[in-house]
Amino acid sequence: MSDRHRLLIETEDKKGLIHQITGAILKHNLNIEQNNEFVEKQYNRFFMRTDLSGAPVQSLFDDLSALFSADHSVKLIPKRKKRVVIMATKERHCLGDLLLRCKYNELDIDIQAIVSNYDDLRVLAESFGVTYRYISHQNLTREAHEAELLKTLAQYDCDYVVLAKYMRILTPDFVEKYNNKIINIHHSFLPAFIGASPYKQAYDRGVKIIGATAHFVNNNLDEGPIIAQGVLNVNHTYSAEDMALFGKDVEKQTLARALRLVCDDRVFIYKNKTIIFE
Numbered sequence: 001m002s003d004r005h006r007l008l009i010e011t012e013d014k015k016g017l018i019h020q021i022t023g024a025i026l027k028h029n030l031n032i033e034q035n036n037e038f039v040e041k042q043y044n045r046f047f048m049r050t051d052l053s054g055a056p057v058q059s060l061f062d063d064l065s066a067l068f069s070a071d072h073s074v075k076l077i078p079k080r081k082k083r084v085v086i087m088a089t090k091e092r093h094c095l096g097d098l099l100l101r102c103k104y105n106e107l108d109i110d111i112q113a114i115v116s117n118y119d120d121l122r123v124l125a126e127s128f129g130v131t132y133r134y135i136s137h138q139n140l141t142r143e144a145h146e147a148e149l150l151k152t153l154a155q156y157d158c159d160y161v162v163l164a165k166y167m168r169i170l171t172p173d174f175v176e177k178y179n180n181k182i183i184n185i186h187h188s189f190l191p192a193f194i195g196a197s198p199y200k201q202a203y204d205r206g207v208k209i210i211g212a213t214a215h216f217v218n219n220n221l222d223e224g225p226i227i228a229q230g231v232l233n234v235n236h237t238y239s240a241e242d243m244a245l246f247g248k249d250v251e252k253q254t255l256a257r258a259l260r261l262v263c264d265d266r267v268f269i270y271k272n273k274t275i276i277f278e
Contacts, residue, residue: 006265007025008074008265009074011074018037021050030060035049035051036050037049087149088115088116088165089166090165114130116133146170150177161181203243208233228254234246
């Protein structure tokens with residue numbers, strides 16, 4: 001068993017909670033290497049992320065669970081690289097950035113495969129030695145295409161599905177199968193300019209900043225819990241095409257930052273918001 005684990009707790013807040021949790025950890029002869037806590041005041045919810053060293057046993061999990069009310073979540077997971085499948089369409093900037101970061105160990109993830117509805121990015125993927133799965137949507141209904149996608153994804157034991165400019169809207173059935181496990185990069189500073197052509201929308205509105213938003217996917221278009229956002233100053237001299245070009249840098253940086261946070265277990269989802277320990 002690994003001697004490095006991460007403890008993730010969400011529960012109702014009460015007095016003495018941290019003392020009780022750390023007491024249980026000490027009882028099992030474990031060492032706290034890093035600890036973060038937060039109380040969400042509106043709903044009285046307590047969140048805790050703790051890096052542990054030592055060899056935890058099932059009884060620690062049982063002891064911790066006994067401390068909390070019925071409405072709680074306790075996870076004790078080994079520290080390891082998260083397994084991801086990346087879905088893409090034709091744009092290469094986000095995918096290429098993730099592949100490069102992984103090659104040089106700048107992201108603590110293991111890319112299981114790249115799945116695309118076009119064959120355009122195969123050479124890029126295979127140049128990094130990553131499996132490329134081409135599943136065309138041509139002549140298929142959306143439901144039939146997604147059935148093929150799900151069949152392919154089921155072959156990989158992935159922790160997260162990353163939409164690196166995957167330009168198709170997923171159905172509720174697909175999203176439900178990967179609840180809170182799909183991460184998308186949207187080329188806008190949400191909640192502004194949702195949906196298609198956000199840079200054109202931004203240009204028409206005369207904005208002075210453009211941005212990108214990495215978020216979890218739910219069944220409301222571009223309205224899932226936000227993980228990370230980035231912005232870039234622009235002015236009246238920028239065309240919609242200029243905004244789209246310069247926006248690519250913001251998109252890839254924001255997606256990489258979001259993945260780093262999520263895969264380091266620093267993101268809790270509560271209702272439609274995130275609590276992030278940076």
